[in-house]
Every structure is written in C-alpha cells, then in structure tokens.
Amino acid sequence: MNHSPLISIITVVLNGEKFLEGAIKSVLSQTYQNFEYIIIDGGSYDRSIEIIKKYANEKTFWISEPDKGISDAFNKGISKARGEVIGLLNYDDWYEKNTLEKVVEAFNDPEVDIICGASRFWNKDNIINIATSDLSRIARETSIHHSSVFIKKEIYELHGLYQTQYKYAMDYELLLRYYFKGVKFQQIQIILSNRRLDGISYRNKNRALFETLKIRKIYFPSWRVYIHFIYIWIKDSLGRIMKMPPFLKLYQYYWKKKNLNEGFSK
Numbered sequence: 001m002n003h004s005p006l007i008s009i010i011t012v013v014l015n016g017e018k019f020l021e022g023a024i025k026s027v028l029s030q031t032y033q034n035f036e037y038i039i040i041d042g043g044s045y046d047r048s049i050e051i052i053k054k055y056a057n058e059k060t061f062w063i064s065e066p067d068k069g070i071s072d073a074f075n076k077g078i079s080k081a082r083g084e085v086i087g088l089l090n091y092d093d094w095y096e097k098n099t100l101e102k103v104v105e106a107f108n109d110p111e112v113d114i115i116c117g118a119s120r121f122w123n124k125d126n127i128i129n130i131a132t133s134d135l136s137r138i139a140r141e142t143s144i145h146h147s148s149v150f151i152k153k154e155i156y157e158l159h160g161l162y163q164t165q166y167k168y169a170m171d172y173e174l175l176l177r178y179y180f181k182g183v184k185f186q187q188i189q190i191i192l193s194n195r196r197l198d199g200i201s202y203r204n205k206n207r208a209l210f211e212t213l214k215i216r217k218i219y220f221p222s223w224r225v226y227i228h229f230i231y232i233w234i235k236d237s238l239g240r241i242m243k244m245p246p247f248l249k250l251y252q253y254y255w256k257k258k259n260l261n262e263g264f265s266k
Helices: 020-028 048-054 070-080 099-106 153-159 170-180 205-219 222-242 245-261
Strands: 007-013 035-041 060-064 085-088 114-123 126-131 149-152 185-196
Touching: 007 020, 007 070, 007 099, 020 035, 020 048, 035 048, 035 070, 048 060, 070 085, 070 170, 085 099, 085 153, 099 114, 099 185, 149 153, 149 170, 153 170, 170 205, 205 222
Parallel strands: 007 035, 007 085, 035 060, 114 185
Antiparallel strands: 085 149, 114 126, 114 149
C-alpha cells in the first residue's frame, strides 16, 4: 500500500440535522488530510442538505436521492469511493482528531486488510464506557464497532458489499463473512471513534439482536447460536439495568477502572 494512501470516508444520513455537522467537522479537521469525504443523503427534508452544502469543498462529494435503506446507501458510497482504504462514519458519531493518521500507521503492515479500533460510547454528555473491538468474540456477539473499522477497498471488491436484506446488523454480517473468508484483521487499542448510544442499532436493540441471530445461523450450528442468544440477552438486560439512575455511577466507575487497566486514560 502507498505510504500516504487516499482514504475514503462515507457517511450516510437521512434527516440528521441534529448531529450531522459534528460528524462532518470531525472528518474535515483530521491531522491526516489525504482523504475524500462521501456523503450519501437518502432524501432528507430537514436541514441536512443545507449543512452538507455549508461544508462542501474539493474533498467532499455528496448526493441526495432515495435509497433502499442503510445497506444500500453504504453500497452506493463504496461504489463511488476512490480510496485504497474505506471507513464508514455514522452521521451521529465523530472521529478523534488523529483517527486517520493512526489508521495509516496501522496499515503499514502490508498483510493487514482490516483495522479495528476502539470506540468511546456516550449517553448525552457523559462517557459511558470505552470498548475495544474484540475479534475473539465475533462468533457470539457484535464485538467490532464499525465506526472504528477501516477496510481496504480491494476486500470489498473481492468478497462483496453489504447485503441489503439486513436493516440493523448489516455490518456484523459483512465482518463475519470476511472473517470466514480468511481476511486479515488487525485490532489496535486506540480510540478511533465516538458513538452515541441512541443510534439506529441501539434504538432498535431487539430487532438488531434477532437479526444477528438470523445471521449466526448461516455460519454456526443452531445449538451454539441459541446459547449465544441467551448469553447476549442476559448481558444486554443487565447492561440496561446498570445504566438506570440508581446504578449508573457504579456502572461508570466499573468502566473507568476497566479502561485504566486496559491503558485508556479517558
């Protein structure tokens, strides 16, 4: 790979006026500037287009037209990407200032096809936890955070794009498919993205959970899938309880200690 590869960042949005500007600013202010920014708007009728036009420049390409869902919009963006590496950033998430710089450093290993970093999760204005991507758990849960994932374009070309029948767990299906194709993943213990806990997958937690169940059935025996489903259901239920006001401080204390032990200072 080129030592200064062109990176394509793709954001898909539909009526995202509340947070879109933050995502755009986080891309345009990167310390590494050899990138293109592709914004795929699904036909917004709020101020999203106005915001996109405000930041349009020579690095930015955007279209606004109806699509068939998030997977279809992702695929549109990937098909237009010219970069050697592609990252997908949700309209309501944002990058660290040096995210692309760290990604380029990680891709110095020519054997690596996919970089998976850590994500900082936010609930309103509070950091809830920092979660690393964990490839060892991919068989039983969505343990890789797609806003902190960067994939070589040639991998999309070789192994296919997002499957449009999935509405919530399309990223999990794609990464699991690549995993079983023998694609080389590299985990880095660096925060690459910040994510809000009210994104579409979090707002539709049960639907996303059942969709991941359906996806796992493609790759694993049924008995293993259902054991993992019970495990995830219990884990998610406990997580929701711990985020309630009576337990939130204890939950935040646990994650602060865990993050410090894993080398994260924030």
